[in-house]
Amino acid sequence: xxxxxxxxxxxxxxxxxxxxxxxxxxxxxxxxxxxxxxxxxxxxxxxxxxxxxxxxxxxxxxxxxxxxxxxxxxxxxxxxxxxxxxxxxxxxxxxxxxxxxxxxxxxxxxxxxxxxxxxxxxxxxxxxxxxxxxxxxxxxxxxxxxxxxxxxxxxxxxxxxxxxxxxxxxxxxxxxxxxxxxxxxxxxxxxxxxxxxxxxxxxxxxxxxxxxxxxxxxxxxxxxxxxxxxxxxxxxxxxxxxxxxxxxxxxxxxxxxxxxxxxxxxxxxxxxxxxxxxxxxxxxxxxxxxxxxxxxxxxxxxxxxxxxxxxxxxxxxxxxxxxxxxxxxxxxxxxxxxxxxxxxxxxxxxxxxxxxxxxxxxxxxxxxxxxxxxxxxxxxxxxxxxxxxxxxxxxxxxxxxxxxxxxxxxxxxxxxxxxxxxxxxxxxxxxxxxxxxxxxxxxxxxx
Amino acid sequence: xxxxxxxxxxxxxxxxxxxxxxxxxxxxxxxxxxxxxxxxxxxxxxxxxxxxxxxxxxxxxxxxxxxxxxxxxxxxxxxxxxxxxxxxxxxxxxxxxxxxxxxxxxxxxxxxxxxxxxxxxxxxxxxxxxxxxxxxxxxxxxxxxxxxxx
Numbered sequence: 174x175x176x177x178x179x180x181x182x183x184x185x186x187x188x189x190x191x192x193x194x195x196x197x198x199x200x201x202x203x204x205x206x207x208x209x210x211x212x213x214x215x216x217x218x219x220x221x222x223x224x225x226x227x228x229x230x231x232x233x234x235x236x237x238x239x240x241x242x243x244x245x246x247x248x249x250x251x252x253x254x255x256x257x258x259x260x261x262x263x264x265x266x267x268x269x270x271x272x273x274x275x276x277x278x279x280x281x282x283x284x285x286x287x288x289x290x291x292x293x294x295x296x297x298x299x300x301x302x303x304x305x306x307x308x309x310x311x312x313x314x315x316x317x318x319x320x321x322x323x324x325x326x327x328x329x330x331x332x333x334x335x336x337x338x339x340x341x342x343x344x345x346x347x348x349x350x351x352x353x354x355x356x357x358x359x360x361x362x363x364x365x366x367x368x369x370x371x372x373x374x375x376x377x378x379x380x381x382x383x384x385x386x387x388x389x390x391x392x393x394x395x396x397x398x399x400x401x402x403x404x405x406x407x408x409x410x411x412x413x414x415x416x417x418x419x420x421x422x423x424x425x426x427x428x429x430x431x432x433x434x435x436x437x438x439x440x441x442x443x444x445x446x447x448x449x450x451x452x453x454x455x456x457x458x459x460x461x462x463x464x465x466x467x468x469x470x471x472x473x474x475x476x477x478x479x480x481x482x483x484x485x486x487x488x489x490x491x492x493x494x495x496x497x498x499x500x501x502x503x504x505x506x507x508x509x510x511x512x513x514x515x516x517x518x519x520x521x522x523x524x525x526x527x528x529x530x531x532x533x534x535x536x537x538x539x540x541x542x543x544x545x546x547x548x549x550x551x552x553x554x555x556x557x558x559x560x561x562x563x564x565x566x567x568x569x570x571x572x573x574x575x576x577x578x579x580x581x582x583x584x585x586x587x588x589x590x591x592x593x594x595x596x597x598x599x600x601x602x603x604x605x606x607x608x609x610x611x612x613x614x615x616x617x618x619x620x
Numbered sequence: 621x622x623x624x625x626x627x628x629x630x631x632x633x634x635x636x637x638x639x640x641x642x643x644x645x646x647x648x649x650x651x652x653x654x655x656x657x658x659x660x661x662x663x664x665x666x667x668x669x670x671x672x673x674x675x676x677x678x679x680x681x682x683x684x685x686x687x688x689x690x691x692x693x694x695x696x697x698x699x700x701x702x703x704x705x706x707x708x709x710x711x712x713x714x715x716x717x718x719x720x721x722x723x724x725x726x727x728x729x730x731x732x733x734x735x736x737x738x739x740x741x742x743x744x745x746x747x748x749x750x751x752x753x754x755x756x757x758x759x760x761x762x763x764x765x766x767x768x769x770x
């Protein structure tokens with residue numbers, strides 16, 4: 174850690190990991206209710222648990238992004254942050270808002286637009302925190318060295334904060350409501366967040382592989398270009414059946430096929446950089462997470478997205494367990510794993526330790542990734558059966574669901590693996606102090 | 621390759637191309653907005669009752685179990701076409717009665733069955749919710765869902 178102010182990232186990562194634990198435990202509980210539907214049904218109904226599961230995910234990913242920005246911008250800009258005090262105030266606002274949202278969900282006070290259920294005062298809190306963040310980080314970048322990584326990171330973060338404005342716009346017309354709702358949801362995860370993801374990946378590659386900055390930055394621009402060229406009009410794949418014009422079926426299908434490209438590019442980029450790089454970085458776990466994130470993102474967001482994105486297919490699969498399968502693997506690969514890669518890279522330095530190989534951390538990668546892949550497979554099978562029985566044959570929803578019990582049991586088992594992996598990850602970050610397995614003899618370090 | 625594709629060229633393509641797609645997207649959004657208001661949702665007027673129904677729908681966070689036009693939580697049935705499924709798309713009174721009867725019977729408490737919570741709604745609110753669901757069902761959704769099962 175070269176700059177003292179990078180330390181603020183530590184607080185962000187700690188809060189993010191706490192929410193990560195809440196998120197996966199909430200998911201596990203929701204998965205259990207699929208098997209044993211009477212669980213807590215009057216005390217804590219499914220809709221409340223799901224809000225906690227999804228909202229905790231979104232907030233902790235954002236906290237991870239903010240923390241990552243606070244960690245990498247000083248190094249990239251070659252100067253201290255504009256203000257560490259502002260960064261802590263921003264975090265405090267977000268923590269109060271998050272706790273406020275949790276409490277109000279538990280007592281039944283919430284909105285009803287999916288993922289944007291936060292009470293209005295929490296939404297304003299998020300807006301204020303976002304403005305503080307943008308001011309703080311922009312002033313730091315403007316005063317220092319400008320690099321492609323900070324350019325792309327800042328552009329992604331500015332746009333995602335601006336798009337938050339649509340969280341306040343809720344037309345009475347349901348179809349308009351849905352169309353503008355996607356301005357937040359889709360243009361976050363399939364456009365602006367990809368910019369943040371690419372910037373973080375670029376930074377990690379630069380630090381860990383030792384490949385020339387010029388090469389890294391050039392390819393970063395190519396990757397984010399393909400992300401926005403495909404992702405903006407790719408919004409159309411959500412406009413097939415919500416009352417929007419029919420031309421979106423072709424626009425959405427064609428451009429969302431191209432949405433696979435940035436994820437393929439990020440995966441290729443990561444592997445090529447590691448092959449070409451000549452640095453033998455000691456933090457093997459961070460390297461594993463970086464490569465793993467870009468690979469799983471390609472399969473989860475790219476392949477599983479493509480699986481049901483053509484409108485002829487989506488007509489039948491829309492809103493089935495296929496969507497749930499895709500959602501889980503895409504979020505895990507692209508955003509959960511990329512955040513964990515950043516935590517894994519930064520934590521040893523934030524805690525003042527020499528990077529170590531982090532065996533337990535690597536074990537948690539395989540546990541979580543294996544669990545999430547298995548969950549995706551079983552939900553895909555469940556979704557295929559559901560699509561056939563419900564959308565082709567025309568059986569009623571609950572009759573079909575009753576046939577899917579076995580898959581939901583296997584999904585719960587996969588969920589247990591993910592939760593254990595997540596807890597192991599947190600343990601390995603916060604408790605483990607030294608190498609559990611001594612490294613082998615290094616033949617030619619730095620070669 | 622590296623001579624043709626320099627970093628600054630890649631950057632310019634990124635900025636220029638993104639701007640182009642943003643402009644196209646905004647133009648299509650404007651058209652879609654008008655299409656929704658004037659055509660696809662024009663089948664039934666957007667009355668104050670429908671508006672109230674949407675607020676009831678949101679306040680109860682129905683979307684976190686059900687789907688509406690295929691979007692939502694996949695834990696409970698699709699309701700974008702529920703009025704068609706019940707055969708009461710053009711009958712407000714029956715729509716209210718069936719919906720009210722269903723809502724009053726929740727939670728069923730049947731062991732091993734997914735439970736819908738009891739929502740303490742006034743008659744006015746339940747009527748509004750029924751009208752909101754009838755309104756949503758009249759939207760031109762390009763013939764989705766494929767059948768009445770939703």
